[in-house]
Amino acid sequence: MPGLVNALVIVAVAAIVIARQFRARAINTDRRWWLLPVILAVVALREPGILDAHHRVESAALLAVELLTGLATGAGWAWTTRIWTAPDGVVWTKSTKASGAVWALGIALRIGVYGIGAALGLHQDSSALMLGLAGTLLVRGGILVWRAQSFGTANRPAPAYGDGMRSVRRERA
Template structure:
């Protein structure tokens, strides 16, 4: 995929995802996980995540970026409000803290980009796509798990015991 097109699509995708997170939505949504997986696959398939001239250094940076992306996604998921409605369906909605951690995520990603540039690595937009896919996927997965955990702790009246 063309770097200019990726550079245009990534901010649009992030803005769309953040906008959707600010809406009240069921926690069980597989569509966002598929979107995150597609971003990861496209990021890797586009090439440029690893600089072949500095293989070990760029692999280390890519690994650090992946770990940080997942950690930031998990952190954001803990800031999302999750609750059950009267019928036992779990819902979620991002909070102001979620927005703050999104800003931290963007700042960290920019910092990693400049760190790679300072180390002399040839950088590509596909690394950003990989980072965004990992962080969105981690956040969505953890928020959904929180919703499932919450709904499993509530005993429904229609449950037969014994």
């Protein structure tokens, strides 16, 4: 059952992330952008079946390839994301068509890794895929925050309605 739960978590996180990536969003470098990837990594690493007990070396090699694929996908995704500063100084981000191509390539590479593992007769747990997704999100978030900080104003929150208006003092009766 944990394999099914892991698969559902992977699909849900990937769907949310992919759906949100094509909407413009303000970047706030103060928030905990690393929290979701860390949670995914902890969930993945708590599973005992991340390596095949009968083929440790081969499954470790495939896990390393999965992690490298995840890291490369995250870096490609971050560098193909458009970042700009609005007139109010808030830094915004939105993925491009090239970001979608990076995702498609990452998914194709992961399918290839799974196919190689199946051809070698290795037991592959969903934990490796979840760990790769955690690496993707961690690298992407880190690069985007780093790029946003280079704009210099990403720490400032977006102004709320009424900011900058003069205050009116109350009259005493």
